[in-house]
Amino acid sequence: MRFHQEADRSRYDAVVIGSGMAGLTSAALLARAGRSVLLVERHDRVGGYAHGFRRGRHRFDSAVHVVGGGDAGRDPGRHLIDRVLGTLGVRDRCELIRVDPFYTVCLPDLELRVPSGLDEFADVHVERFASEEKGIREFLGECVGIRAEAHRAAGVVRATDLSRFTLLRRYRRAVLSDVLNVHVEDPQAAAALGALWPYVGLPPSRVSFLYYATMLMSYVADGAYYCRGTFQNLADALATALRQNGGEVLLRSTVRRITVREGRAAGIVLENGQQIEAPLVVSNADADQTIHELVGANHLPAARSARMARLDPSISAFVVYGTTTLDLAGAGLGHETFLYAAGDHDTAWRDVLAREPSFVTLTAPAHADREQLRHGEQPFAITTLAPYAPADRWRSEKAAFQERMIDRVERRLPGFRASIGFVESATPRTMERYTRNREGAIYGWALTPRQTGPGRPAAETPIPGLLLAGHWTRPGGGVYGVIDSGVTAARIALGSDPLT
Numbered sequence: 001m002r003f004h005q006e007a008d009r010s011r012y013d014a015v016v017i018g019s020g021m022a023g024l025t026s027a028a029l030l031a032r033a034g035r036s037v038l039l040v041e042r043h044d045r046v047g048g049y050a051h052g053f054r055r056g057r058h059r060f061d062s063a064v065h066v067v068g069g070g071d072a073g074r075d076p077g078r079h080l081i082d083r084v085l086g087t088l089g090v091r092d093r094c095e096l097i098r099v100d101p102f103y104t105v106c107l108p109d110l111e112l113r114v115p116s117g118l119d120e121f122a123d124v125h126v127e128r129f130a131s132e133e134k135g136i137r138e139f140l141g142e143c144v145g146i147r148a149e150a151h152r153a154a155g156v157v158r159a160t161d162l163s164r165f166t167l168l169r170r171y172r173r174a175v176l177s178d179v180l181n182v183h184v185e186d187p188q189a190a191a192a193l194g195a196l197w198p199y200v201g202l203p204p205s206r207v208s209f210l211y212y213a214t215m216l217m218s219y220v221a222d223g224a225y226y227c228r229g230t231f232q233n234l235a236d237a238l239a240t241a242l243r244q245n246g247g248e249v250l251l252r253s254t255v256r257r258i259t260v261r262e263g264r265a266a267g268i269v270l271e272n273g274q275q276i277e278a279p280l281v282v283s284n285a286d287a288d289q290t291i292h293e294l295v296g297a298n299h300l301p302a303a304r305s306a307r308m309a310r311l312d313p314s315i316s317a318f319v320v321y322g323t324t325t326l327d328l329a330g331a332g333l334g335h336e337t338f339l340y341a342a343g344d345h346d347t348a349w350r351d352v353l354a355r356e357p358s359f360v361t362l363t364a365p366a367h368a369d370r371e372q373l374r375h376g377e378q379p380f381a382i383t384t385l386a387p388y389a390p391a392d393r394w395r396s397e398k399a400a401f402q403e404r405m406i407d408r409v410e411r412r413l414p415g416f417r418a419s420i421g422f423v424e425s426a427t428p429r430t431m432e433r434y435t436r437n438r439e440g441a442i443y444g445w446a447l448t449p450r451q452t453g454p455g456r457p458a459a460e461t462p463i464p465g466l467l468l469a470g471h472w473t474r475p476g477g478g479v480y481g482v483i484d485s486g487v488t489a490a491r492i493a494l495g496s497d498p499l500t
């Protein structure tokens with residue numbers, strides 16, 4: 001595939017800023033609908049946080065390890081990612097492999113191997129916490145109901161319009177632990193049901209229950225998937241769809257300004273000074289940068305700017321990438337293994353804020369993708385959440401932090417350290433450097449009840465012709481959510497459903 005180094009033309013129907021999964025989705029769908037589209041990306045490859053990289057004979061995912069709903073499911077065309085790839089005609093350009101078992105959670109005095117599938121998820125928890133069966137099933141029933149309402153409510157933006165959706169209304173302000181406390185008495189059962197909180201970047205006492213429930217169901221009910229050969233292949237499949245429909249991808253190019261003329265978006269200016277006209281601009285970049293740096297706050301109502309200033313970004317992450325000669329599957333670990341030193345997640349969160357990696361997630365992609373096992377060696381990633389600030393300390397703290405992360409795994413897996421071949425790490429500053437997400441935020445705005453649903457900026461902005469797509473807009477962070485936002489941006493721009 002040839003990627004352009006400079007824009008072929010000075011005018012397009014649409015310019016998309018940033019090639020995260022949201023930007024790629026909206027660009028490809030707009031091109032499929034016959035629009036001339038230019039996608040501009042600063043990095044040397046597409047994908048944003050979903051990009052992959054190579055070291056020696058191994059490939060690594062920079063951030064994303066798993067997505068929800070990667071195949072057609074029982075109801076063909078129901079699962080979003082499969083639908084998008086199918087509509088764009090690139091379903092065969094990447095292979096999404098179902099991950100089973102999905103994950104292992106290790107809490108003090110508890111190790112639980114959790115399979116894929118809703119019934120299986122329920123059964124494994126009920127088997128371990130028999131006295132909590134009723135509460136566990138009720139809790140999951142609420143999650144299933146929320147997912148159904150969220151699907152029906154897609155596109156409903158005003159808070160008042162939510163009146164028809166009982167569960168969305170009931171739980172609008174709830175955090176996960178509010179709901180777990182109602183249904184489950186055993187703190188260990190609650191900790192196990194809330195074990196996926198790092199996927200939403202906040203502990204059960206802070207994260208929006210609605211967002212946790214939809215995330216949980218996207219993995220558990222729709223199925224958890226890994227992309228063969230890294231998620232770069234999923235990003236490349238979307239870029240291929242864009243190009244096959246006449247679109248262009250401009251790499252290693254930074255958008256410096258969004259042009260606003262007579263109150264409307266009119267195009268962009270690149271860092272090299274090239275001006276490109278377009279009546280539609282979709283920004284997949286950090287929303288705050290889009291408004292304050294690329295557009296200029298003077299083009300927006302003051303109240304809008306002030307509202308954005310009150311939003312808090314999500315936390316960042318520290319990732320150790322490496323190779324091991326250990327047999328991770330044989331050691332009883334899932335695709336993902338959550339290792340918690342503390343039995344309650346609030347303690348783990350306090351440690352995160354104090355830059356102590358008391359919990360880590362070990363990812364072993366070769367579980368699902370056996371081709372990643374090369375010459376008896378397989379890649380791994382160890383991830384923890386970490387605050388960005390104070391940013392200047394990361395350079396001096398990086399090596400020791402990496403060692404503490406490896407120590408965590410060594411405690412569960414003696415011999416791990418000695419088995420490591422290659423090792424390298426990314427700090428919150430690295431996250432920011434590669435994607436320009438402010439402070440290396442992993443999910444855009446933090447997923448609190450206040451900042452999800454109507455509390456999150458919508459795709460439409462007060463500037464006609466300027467749309468937002470990605471994890472800084474609705475519904476929120478994670479590949480499933482941002483692909484949804486890319487579809488929404490295309491739907492608004494086209495005035496029709498881009499998936500039909």
Ligand SMILES: Cc1cc2nc3c(=O)[nH]c(=O)nc-3n(C[C@H](O)[C@H](O)[C@H](O)COP(=O)(O)OP(=O)(O)OC[C@H]3O[C@@H](n4cnc5c(N)ncnc54)[C@H](O)[C@@H]3O)c2cc1C
Pocket residue numbers: 017018019020021022023040041042043047048049050062063064065066067068253254255256284285286317319383431434435436437441442443444469470471472476477478479480482
């Ligand atoms: C460590 C980590 C692990 C994660 N694991 C998972 C996971 O397993 N599953 C999951 O679903 N989610 C995961 N996430 C979250 C998920 O990766 C993100 O929510 C999602 O990928 C964000 O996509 P996006 O479309 O918003 O854009 P981003 O991925 O943020 O990409 C934005 C793109 O815009 C480009 N850009 C920005 N400004 C400009 C500009 N001015 N000019 C040109 N280009 C610009 C950037 O270079 C970047 O490529 C993880 C995140 C992290 C950090």
